Amino acid sequence: xxxxxxxxxxxxxxxxxxxxxxxxxxxxxxxxxxxxxxxxxxxxxxxxxxxxxxxxxxxxxxxxxxxxxxxxxxxxxxxxxxxxxxxxxxxxxxxxxxxxxxxxxxxxxxxxxxxxxxxxxxxxxxxxxxxxxxxxxxxxxxxxxxxxxxxxxxxxxxxxxxxxxxxxxxxxxxxxxxxxxxxxxxxxxxxxxxxxxxxxxxxxxxxxxxxxxxxxxxxxxxxxxxxxxxxxxxxxxxxxxxxxxxxxxxxxxxxxxxxxxxxxxxxxxxxxxxxxxxxxxxxxxxxxxxxxxxxxxxxxxxxxxxxxxxxxxxxxxxxxxxxxxxxxxxxxxxxxxxxxxxxxxxxxxxxxxxxxxxxxxxxxxxxxxxxxxxxxxxxxxxxxxxxxxxxxxxxxxxxxxxxxxxx
Amino acid sequence: xxxxxxxxxxxxxxxxxxxxxxxxxxxxxxxxxxxxxxxxxxxxxxxxxxxxxxxxxxxxxxxxxxxxxxxxxxxxxxxxxxxxxxxxxxxxxxxxxxxxxxxxxxxxxxxxxxxxxxxxxxxxxxxxxxxxxxxxxxxxxxxxxxxxxxxxxxxxxxxxxxxxxxxxxxxxxxxxxxxxxxxxxxxxxxxxxxxxxxxxxxxxxxxxxxxxxxxxxxxxxxxxxxxxxxxxxxxxxxxxxxxxxxxxxxxxxxxxxxxxxxxxxxxxx
Numbered sequence: 291x292x293x294x295x296x297x298x299x300x301x302x303x304x305x306x307x308x309x310x311x312x313x314x315x316x317x318x319x320x321x322x323x324x325x326x327x328x329x330x331x332x333x334x335x336x337x338x339x340x341x342x343x344x345x346x347x348x349x350x351x352x353x354x355x356x357x358x359x360x361x362x363x364x365x366x367x368x369x370x371x372x373x374x375x376x377x378x379x380x381x382x383x384x385x386x387x388x389x390x391x392x393x394x395x396x397x398x399x400x401x402x403x404x405x406x407x408x409x410x411x412x413x414x415x416x417x418x419x420x421x422x423x424x425x426x427x428x429x430x431x432x433x434x435x436x437x438x439x440x441x442x443x444x445x446x447x448x449x450x451x452x453x454x455x456x457x458x459x460x461x462x463x464x465x466x467x468x469x470x471x472x473x474x475x476x477x478x479x480x481x482x483x484x485x486x487x488x489x490x491x492x493x494x495x496x497x498x499x500x501x502x503x504x505x506x507x508x509x510x511x512x513x514x515x516x517x518x519x520x521x522x523x524x525x526x527x528x529x530x531x532x533x534x535x536x537x538x539x540x541x542x543x544x545x546x547x548x549x550x551x552x553x554x555x556x557x558x559x560x561x562x563x564x565x566x567x568x569x570x571x572x573x574x575x576x577x578x579x580x581x582x583x584x585x586x587x588x589x590x591x592x593x594x595x596x597x598x599x600x601x602x603x604x605x606x607x608x609x610x611x612x613x614x615x616x617x618x619x620x621x622x623x624x625x626x627x628x629x630x631x632x633x634x635x636x637x638x639x640x641x642x643x644x645x646x647x648x649x650x651x652x653x654x655x656x657x658x659x660x661x662x663x664x665x666x667x668x669x670x671x672x673x674x675x676x677x678x679x680x681x682x683x684x685x686x687x688x689x690x691x692x693x694x695x696x697x
Numbered sequence: 698x699x700x701x702x703x704x705x706x707x708x709x710x711x712x713x714x715x716x717x718x719x720x721x722x723x724x725x726x727x728x729x730x731x732x733x734x735x736x737x738x739x740x741x742x743x744x745x746x747x748x749x750x751x752x753x754x755x756x757x758x759x760x761x762x763x764x765x766x767x768x769x770x771x772x773x774x775x776x777x778x779x780x781x782x783x784x785x786x787x788x789x790x791x792x793x794x795x796x797x798x799x800x801x802x803x804x805x806x807x808x809x810x811x812x813x814x815x816x817x818x819x820x821x822x823x824x825x826x827x828x829x830x831x832x833x834x835x836x837x838x839x840x841x842x843x844x845x846x847x848x849x850x851x852x853x854x855x856x857x858x859x860x861x862x863x864x865x866x867x868x869x870x871x872x873x874x875x876x877x878x879x880x881x882x883x884x885x886x887x888x889x890x891x892x893x894x895x896x897x898x899x900x901x902x903x904x905x906x907x908x909x910x911x912x913x914x915x916x917x918x919x920x921x922x923x924x925x926x927x928x929x930x931x932x933x934x935x936x937x938x939x940x941x942x943x944x945x946x947x948x949x950x951x952x953x954x955x956x957x958x959x960x961x962x963x964x965x966x
Contacts, residue, residue: 612827614799
């Protein structure tokens with residue numbers, strides 16, 4: 291019983307080896323299908339992991355409160371001048387919400403920054419002295435913003451690594467001056483390098499100025515349109531969001547039926563989003579790969595049908611000397627399965643190396659789970675068996691007398 | 698024109714006059730009808746034949762006489778439409794396809810006019826094949842296949858492909874293949890039909906030896922009287938009926954009729 295399987299397997303291998311080119315061409319469908327599955331799944335999962343890792347590094351306990359325009363139809367496009375938030379809101383959040391450790395009003399914009407030698411458009415952020423602490427951002431050189439800088443609207447700033455390089459080259463930027471419009475700001479600190487954020491932006495391209503300078507001197511507005519907060523711990527984030535929402539509704543005197551005129555977003559939320567998107571991507575890839583496996587399977591079925599017709603005489607001879615329908619059926623089924631699993635195996639090898647190559651090219655760690663490799667292998671074997679059924683049945687159903695007479 | 702053979706009804710006649718020899722092939726009122734729509738072809742019409750163990754017999758007939766149909770039934774490749782066929786005591790007419798396959802594997806050795814070797818397998822692989830389906834273990838199989846090849850004088854050709862061998866050599870490989878499962882009956886369909894006179898003689902010598910030395914039951918289907926003369930008994934078919942069942946000159950019988958002349962000389966009724 292078991293011996294017949296082994297015999298059929300050996301015969302199948304021999305037959306495929308005799309038709310090397312044909313077998314290889316038939317395999318290509320499977321090779322592509324399987325390698326694409328593995329590349330896509332492991333790269334997408336790798337991207338997801340590095341994305342989530344970045345988010346965690348950025349601080350999972352961070353929360354943003356944005357102003358949101360509730361008046362329908364009058365929403366301004368581009369920079370929103372009216373804001374529902376205020377610096378007092380930020381202060382109240384920090385004081386009254388026990389889930390919140392720190393809060394700072396923030397206002398950002400892209401402006402032209404001029405040094406003594408060059409100019410650059412830089413995303414400038416206005417914030418108070420807690421900003422670097424909330425963002426978990428160290429100072430490499432010089433000093434941080436201090437409460438007095440903010441209260442007294444002193445014309446000082448912190449500079450990011452990339453911005454410093456653009457404006458000053460290799461020179462030390464500490465105590466030098468940059469100009470934004472007609473305002474001169476003294477660089478008092480250089481921020482530590484932070485790298486590329488999950489959205490692909492260079493965090494080191496930054497200039498941090500005291501919030502009043504940003505609002506009054508640069509943007510000519512009263513209040514910031516966002517508040518950056520940090521929860522006391524990662525687990526407090528949801529609780530803190532609730533507290534902030536409650537407090538701001540109260541402070542903004544919203545009625546029960548009114549919608550929030552602000553929006554609280556968290557990095558935890560972003561992490562969920564990243565996870566969902568990448569899982570959807572994986573699913574999509576999976577279905578695409580399924581289609582290509584099906585195409586590969588049809589290719590196998592096609593070649594097996596040709597093979598059965600071509601080998602009718604052989605089948606007749608085998609039947610005449612005592613091959614049962616089961617044995618013939620099994621022989622062709624195994625041939626189909628061997629083609630597809632061989633294709634699958636080559637696909638796995640190509641897929642794993644391809645995933646490693648692509649991942650290193652885009653700078654993420656590929657996620658190779660043995661489960662994916664196993665599933666790809668089983669799938670390819672299954673495709674061979676399923677698409678081998680029809681040709682094998684056709685072979686086994688031949689009439690031995692007619693098959694013997696076939697030429 | 699040979700002497701007109703005594704035309705006998707399908708009586709049970711055995712050329713070996715020893716009644717104690719067990720019967721290997723027993724046909725009773727065997728009919729085969731091919732029903733292809735409106736015109737049914739009655740290929741074999743009520744044959745009764747007993748072939749005792751160890752008999753060397755030839756079946757003759759012109760094309761259309763029903764000898765191919767009889768061969769298919771005897772070879773368990775087909776089942777009769779009516780009547781019974783006992784092979785070594787086993788009734789074949791009630792068996793399924795797979796049971797027939799097992800029967801062929803175990804009891805019947807086939808030799809074909811066009812050899813029917815697997816063209817892409819070597820001689821020894823071809824000879825091994827019946828044992829593959831009989832479930833013989835690999836090592837034992839190889840040894841038995843080489844022994845069978847040695848028996849037909851082809852031990853040195855074991856690893857050659859059929860295309861690298863002459864017709865006579867290929868037929869010897871086929872004989873070796875037919876013998877490896879020690880069958881009860883050897884069925885040869887025009888075994889010399891594709892061979893020249895000299896090679897034909899070699900093949901017939903091998904078959905003769907299998908009969909005399911090994912006591913194998915051999916059935917040869919042929920239209921060549923020269924081949925039939927090697928055997929002990931000849932059955933002549935015409936229009937699906939037995940028109941002669943007699944000993945060959947070798948066993949003291951009358952001359953073997955020339956079936957081609959026969960089919961011409963007897964008018965259709």
